Amino acid sequence: MDFSFSDEQQMLQESVQKFVHRHYAFDARRAILASAAGYSAEHWALFAELGWLTVPFSEADGGFGGLATDLMVLMEEFGKALVVEPFVAGVVLGGGLVSALGSPAQKEHLLPELMAGSLQLACALYEEQGRYNLASVATTAHVSGSHFLVNGTKVLVLNGPVADALLVSVRTAGSERDVEGISVVMIASNTPGIVRRDYTTVDGHRAAQIRFDNVQVPVSALLGQQGAALPALQQSVDRATLCVCAEAVGALDMLLHKTVEYSKTRQQFGAPIGSFQALQHRMADMFIECELARSIVMMAAMTLDADVPEAQKQRAVSAAKSRVGKAARKVGQEAVQLHGGIGMTDELDVSHYFKRVTAIDSMFGNADFHTARFARL
Amino acid sequence: MNAAFTPAELEFQEEVRAFLAAEFPSEIRHKIARHVPLEKDDFVRWQKVLHRKGWAAPNWPVAFGGTGWTAAQKYIFAQEMAKAGAPEPVPFGMKMVAPVIITYGNDEQKQRFLPDILASNVWWCQGYSEPNAGSDLASLKTTAVREGNHYVVNGTKTWNTLGQYADWIFCLVRTDITARKQEGISFLLIDMKSPGIKVSPIYLLDGTPEVNEVHFDNVRVPVENRIGEENQGWTYAKVLLTHERTNIAGVPRSKVRLEELKAGAAAAPDGQGGNLLQDPVFAHKIAETEIQILALEYAELRALAAVSVGKAPGPESSILKIVGTEAAQRIDELAMELAALQGLPFVPEQFEDGFDGELIGAEGEASAMLTYFNNRKQSIFGGSNEIQKNIISKAVLGL
Structure with missing residues (x-):
């Protein structure tokens, strides 16, 4: 070991x-x-x-x-x-x-x-009715001659506003939640019929809601076998999920560190607030959450690198995302609370870490989603 | 023991409902439904409607324009207001400074300030916290030095909610720097137009400038603007803080939001062919929150009943502040979970008056995460929840 x-x-x-x-x-x-x-x-x-x-x-x-x-x-x-x-x-x-x-x-x-670094990609995978279910694909791609005609709307396309090309999950067969019949096509961002609503996310990243109105895509833009893309989608999203979990571990550590440092300097009632036992225990709890999050993310990363069945890898990622979501909520809230009013301000970086870890919990499936997925697998 | 409404109370409930249906301005109703932030004019307009009806200040004594309602009537009124989505009056004048003026002000001060508060002619803000005096409010450093018939005020107050609109500010200032910290504090009313006052906005994590810092640079304040005795301000302030806490439970509002949450969950696909209200985990979380609010509601009713038989709100009101804010924050968490991916877009233009573009997300989803962020303030302001627990430990449990 x-x-x-x-x-x-x-x-x-x-x-x-x-x-x-x-x-x-x-x-x-x-x-x-x-x-x-x-x-x-x-x-x-x-x-x-x-x-x-x-x-x-x-x-x-x-x-x-x-x-x-x-x-x-x-x-x-x-x-x-x-x-x-x-x-x-x-x-x-x-x-x-x-x-x-x-x-x-x-x-x-x-x-x-x-x-x-000369190509920017974005993935359009999630739909409003699908919540976090990657198999819920109502966006259709019908073959018309040597082209697909793509119709549908994707939500929260991260990096959508700057991407040169979009990788879009589309249904080429079956009905809305069927695991078979999902394909991935690559569409240049400037293709006619793409209607993009760009925005900044609450944590400062760029994303877009994208509608596809009879977008013509050559059949050659298909990635992989037609109708069989779901396992690869899940695998790629799992790796991305592991990445944001690791990112959260770094951000959570900063929240803990900054809170502890602040508690040593902030004077109230004639003493640094970090000298009060009630607050010391809460920072100890934050530390425990951070360490558990770090541990389970290491477990998940090592499982992804191991030669084990795919289901075990999925289970490991879900375990990590669930636990990180829990830590994000607890450590984020406590960091703001222990800072008091100043923790609520845009001026201090604490609120920015808080927003990022909160956003991470909401993306690629939140804690509840991954706890349920863990239980199912 | 009986918690049911009497026929007279039910009749009153009908009267409130009819009034709100007829008089609550539809423009304001529309703004709230669309999550458009209200402006000063909206608040003032609505408060003036309430004033014309004689319902602006249910908690004031009748002699100053209060309603003389029973605790049950006040409760019914608050509940119907929340159900109608009508905003509570801005608390700083009506609920914070007025009780202090009524209890400790002289006759001249009562005549001078109370009618304009009641009629919403004057907007007040609070001047309690300072950058280095938060939870430990009594360590405040803003000074007021007596010069003839004036005090000369210097220092900085912070977290002044909506201070950008304020005509007047009520302040705790240090008038004796040699006394023990609670004993050298006075309570001053200060005209925001006085030379030497500067207001600077503080942007919060959701991008809103709803709080401010107020700087005082040799601001001259007439001695007649002092409430009560010099150096006794801390006693008066404690009364104000207790009142602030009884107004903070927010049960009617939380109940309405919980119903909205349930309706939203019933309409939200769970991605598996059902809706989120059918999801046992989410339904369980909603139920737990509903039970917590029910317990809080009866705790508040007990507190109201005690006040109605003449007792001052006691340290038990700290429970209402702690649990009320925790319940509200729990609803924020659930609303954010409901919104899922659609909570992530930051699209403030969607919540501007007159926006007619395509909405991102279902009703309210794009504001769910921002509301969650903003409402983290609730467990910090009004005496942080940690301070409330100190009060319970000391004043209730005798520790």
């Missing part, structure tokens, strides 16, 4: 720490959020240069290795600095789908560009 990081992982961690220290101060991040694109193109180019965009991919695909434990190391550091660049949405999720479903030619065409 060995829980220590490999040399490569340590180097990766240090390289992200260096970047964050140099480029991701709170005010610098605020400027990125306020920019039109919502992320920094210079940072993105640097991510590519440093090789971070290759981390999700196997060596066979030309990547760093594709280990979930590597992603965990990277994402935890991103979480500590609240990095907003669309790594999970575009590279882990989008790239993951291409890697899992794409033909050799499609991969050769897309993955090098993605790893070089």
